[in-house]
Structure formats: C-alpha cells, structure tokens
Amino acid sequence: QVHLVESGGGLVETGGSLTLSCEASGNPWNMGGMGWFRPAPGQEREFVAAVSRSGGSTYYAASVKGRFTISRDTNQNTVYLRMNNLKPQDTAVYFCAATQSNFGYRATDYDYWGRGTQVTVSS
Numbered sequence: 733q734v735h736l737v738e739s740g741g742g743l744v745e746t747g748g749s750l751t752l753s754c755e756a757s758g759n760p761w762n763m764g765g766m767g768w769f770r771p772a773p774g775q776e777r778e779f780v781a782a783v784s785r786s787g788g789s790t791y792y793a794a795s796v797k798g799r800f801t802i803s804r805d806t807n808q809n810t811v812y813l814r815m816n817n818l819k820p821q822d823t824a825v826y827f828c829a830a831t832q833s834n835f836g837y838r839a840t841d842y843d844y845w846g847r848g849t850q851v852t853v854s855s
Contacts, residue, residue: 734758734844738828741849748853749816754828754846756809765835766804766811767842770824777827777839781813784835791835796822818853825850 740752756763764785772778780800782791787804801814811828826849829842836842 734763734830736828736830736844736846738826738846738849741826741851743852743854744818745854746819748818749814750818750851752813752815752826752828752849752851754811754813756811756830763809763830763844764833766828766830767836768802768811768813769827769829769839769842772824779837779839780826782835782837783811789835791837815851818851820853820855823851823853 734756735758736754736756738752738754740750742750744750765782767782768780769777770780779793780796781802783802783804787806790802792800799815799817802811804811828846830844831842833841
C-alpha cells in the first residue's frame with residue numbers, strides 16, 4: 733500500500749507561480765510512474781503531467797506544456813509540480829497519483845491517489 737499526501741496549494745494571482753509537492757509513504761518501492769490530475773468538465777480527472785519511474789521521462793497535457801514542470805526526487809519519494817504563468821482556468825483541486833506501471837495518461841492507469849490540494853488563480 734502507498735499513501736500519498738499533497739501540499740503546496742493556495743491562492744495566487746494570474747501570472748503567478750506555485751509548487752505542489754506529493755510525498756509518498758508506505759511501500760513506495762511498489763511505485764512506478766507518478767502523475768498529477770485535476771477535475772475537468774466531462775471527465776472525472778484530467779491528466780496534467782506525469783513522470784516515469786526513474787524520473788528521466790516527463791509528459792504533459794497540451795494545456796500546461798511550457799508552463800508546468802514535473803520532477804521527482806526518488807530518494808525522498810517525492811514528486812513536484814512547478815506551475816508558472818498560472819491562469820484562472822488552472823483553478824482546481826490537484827491530485828497526485830502513483831502507478832505500478834512506468835507511467836500513464838489516464839486516471840484508470842493509476843493505483844494510488846492522494847486527497848488533493850486546492851489551487852485557486854484569481855483574475
């Protein structure tokens with residue numbers, strides 16, 4: 733079992749930045765890729781970004797590419813999401829997830845989930 737806890741959310745103005753963190757505990761050696769998701773209309777959870785098991789490969793949704801950066805500290809079992817140039821449409825609860833596979837784009841690819849951290853971008 734893997735337990736994920738997100739932190740770093742908050743209120744920021746348009747154009748501002750935030751860094752989200754997700755710390756894993758339990759049996760993190762069961763984890764492969766890790767990702768970030770947020771709710772979206774018509775979807776339970778929309779893919780935002782993912783990082784592979786080794787941290788060597790990263791993947792982004794088109795809507796955040798160039799603005800968000802995902803990274804992973806395998807020694808600390810922590811994944812980060814650096815969010816720059818935030819927009820009001822980025823407002824959401826951001827969920828961290830872990831999969832036993834190398835990575836995934838779909839919420840159904842992931843086995844473990846955190847409870848989420850709220851990000852609010854004011855216009």
